[in-house]
Amino acid sequence: MIEIDMPKPYQPTTKDLLDFAQTCGLVEEKENFILLALSTLNKVSCGVESVSGSGKSVLTDILMMLIDPSRVYRLGLTSNTATVYDYEAVNSADILYVEELQKALNNNNPIMVEVLKNITEGKNITRTVYDSTMKQNIKQTISGNLGLVYSLALENKTKKDDELDRRVITFMTDISQQQNRRVLKYIGKTRFKKSRLKIQTDKTTEQLKQHVNMVLDLAKERVENPFSEFIAEKVPVPFVKVRSYITHYFNLMESCTKYHYKERPKYENMYFTTLQDVFAIHKLYGKMFNQKIHNLPQLGIEIMELFDIERAEKLGWKKNTEREQQALFVDEEGKDKVYLDVTKIHKELKKVGLLLKYKLIRDQCEELVEAGFLGKEQSGKRDFYFKTDEVEEFEDSFDFPNCLQAGIKNMKESYPKHYEDWLNLQMDEKGRFPLYHPITGETIYLDELKIIKKEEKPKEEKLKPGTLVVTEEAIEK
Secondary structure (H helix, E strand, O other): OOOOOOOOOOOOOHHHHHHHHHHOOOOOOHHHHHHHHHHHHOOOOEEEEEOOOOOHHHHHHHHHHHOOHHHEEEEOOOOOOHHHHOHHHHHOOOEEEEOOHHHHOOOOOHHHHHHHHHHHOOOOEEEEEEEOOOOEEEEEEEOOOOEEEEEEEOOOOOOOOHHHHOOOEEEOOOOOHHHHHHHHHHHHHOOOOHHHHOOOOHHHHHHHHHHHHHHHOOOOOOEEOOOHHHHHHHOOOOOOOHHHHHHHHHHHHHHHHHHOOOOOOEEOOEEEOOHHHHHHHHHHHHHHHHHHHOOOOOOHHHHHHHHOHHHHHHHOOOOOOHHHHHHHOOOOHHHHOOOEOHHHHHHHHHHOOOOOOHHHHHHHHHHHHHHOOEEEEEEOOEEEEEEOOOOOOOOOOOOHHHHHHHHHHHHHHHOOOOHHHHHHOOOOOOOOOEEEOOOOOOEEEHHHOOEEOHHHOOOOOOOOOOOEEOOHHHHHO
C-alpha cells in the first residue's frame, strides 16, 4: 500500500496576523493589532485612541483589509438620521467601522450617539418614522448584533462619556520617539524595492482572509472557560469599573479560542478555552487591563514611574527648593515625597522618547489626581504633583500553575466525559504543557517557568517576558 502525505489543513497563529499587518505597512504595534483583530472577529466593540498622526487609522485600515468588504459598514460624517435610514445596509454588515469617532459623537447628532451605545451593549435600536410614499408609520431598526471599531484622537474636544467608555476596549498607539524613528526608517525603505518588505506569501494571505471570515461566523458560538472563576478571584478590585472590564478580559479569551477554533476542543456544540488562550491574552492585554481598572489614563503608568523615590534619588533630584518646601509642606512627611510640576514631567518624558504637548500632560496628571494616584499642591503659580498611591500588581504576579489546577478541577466536576480529552489536547507527547508566546512564537513550558516569590521580587530589575510570580501555595502543590 502506498501512503500519501496529505497537506495539513491551514491553522493560523497570531503571528500570521502580524505578518499580514507588517506586509501591509504596520510598524511594531504588535500587541495592539492582535488584540484589535481578535476583538473585531468576535464582534467585541473596540477602538484605537491616541494623539493625532500616531498611526490610529493605519491599524484599523489594515485590519479592514482582512475582512470581506461586504461585512463592513463604514460610517463617516453623517446627518442626524442618515445612518438610521440606511438601516438595511447597516444590518447586512457584521462590523460598524467609524473612522473618526468624534464625527459621530458631536452634540448635533444625538441619534447616532444612542445607536453606538446600543450596539456596544448588544441592543437593537428602533425608530418610528412617517413614510410619505406609503403614507403610514414604519419602524427602522438597527441590529445590536454588530461589532464596533473606531479611532479617536486625544486632542479632540469631543470625548466618549463614561457610559460608552466602559463598554469598549481601547488601545493606544506607541507615541515614543523610538517609534517615530522606526516609522521613518520604514518609510525610507519603501522608496527602494518595496517588494522586499513583503514577508507573507499571497497564498498564506488568502488562507488567512478565508479563516478570519469564518471566525466572524462563529461570533454567536458559545465558549466555555473553565479558568474564569479562578481569574476573577485574582483580579484587583480598585473601582466599580472592574465589573465591566473583566467582561472585556473574558471576551478576549473567548476571541482567542474562536480564532484557534481548528485546534480547540468542541464538545456538545461548545468550544472550550485552554490554558494557551489564558496565557496569550494575559501576555497581550494584562498590563492594559490593569491600567484600565485602576482608572489610569493612557500615559498614566509612564507618568507615575517618574515619581518613584528610588529613581528620583538616582537622578539626583532635589525634592524642591527650601522656599518651595516652606510653601508646600507643613509637616516632615511631605519632605520625603517627589514633587514634580508639568514642566519637569514634560522634560523627563522627553528623555524616554515621549514628546507631548503641555496641555496633554496636564490633562493626564489631572486624571491621575481624580483616580487618587497623584495629589496636587500649589506653590506660587505652579501646581506640583506627588504620588499618593500605588497600582496593585496583576500582570506580573498571575499564578498560571494554580490557574491550570482550577481549570482541571472544574472540568472534572462539570464535564467528566470530556475532561481527559480536553487536558490531553494541551499536553505534548512527554506530558508537558507548552505555552506559545503570541508575538514571538517562543515555546515556554509551564514546568520550566522561573518562579519568584512575591516577597523576593527584585526592586530594581524588571521581570523578563515569561517570568511568573507564584505564591507559596502553588509551590507546595
